[in-house]
Amino acid sequence: MNYIFINYPKCSTCQKAKKFLDENNIKYTDRHIVTETPTYEELKAIIEASGLPVSKFFNTSGLLYRSMNLKEELKSCSDDQKIKLLASNGMLIKRPILVKKDIVLVGFKEDEWKKLK
Numbered sequence: 001m002n003y004i005f006i007n008y009p010k011c012s013t014c015q016k017a018k019k020f021l022d023e024n025n026i027k028y029t030d031r032h033i034v035t036e037t038p039t040y041e042e043l044k045a046i047i048e049a050s051g052l053p054v055s056k057f058f059n060t061s062g063l064l065y066r067s068m069n070l071k072e073e074l075k076s077c078s079d080d081q082k083i084k085l086l087a088s089n090g091m092l093i094k095r096p097i098l099v100k101k102d103i104v105l106v107g108f109k110e111d112e113w114k115k116l117k
Contacts, residue, residue: 003028003103003116006038007096014096017108021098026116028098037090043083046097050104054082057106059094 005021005028007014021028038046047054055074059065070092074082086093098105098113105112 003098003100004031005029005096005098006031006033006093008033008090011095013108017096017098017113020108020110020113024116033090033093033095033097035090038087038093040084040087043086043093046099046104047083049099049102050106052104052106054079054086057086057094057097058082059092062091064089064091 003021003026005018007018007030009015009032018030020026043057047057050056058070058074060071065071070085077085094106096108098116103116105116
């Protein structure tokens, strides 16, 4: 089974991550985070497999996140509500995300990704 590489092609961090995957011959299925936004069920499974809090999956530096004032709004939301919000718009999701069964990497930190080899 290949990794699923969930990304936004115009994102420079996603481009660096993709280059890393290609240079290291790591096989993946490319998935555009906006045109193929992960569903609620997919996100729930990814978040559970990651062991990370739901808040780590928000693109806190994104324009949409800021324009929606989510820093304040999310304080009163349940995890379920947060996941539904993430599934509503791919631009709210931190990227890239690399997934394979119980391996989930969020964002591109080369040191973490080197462990994939």
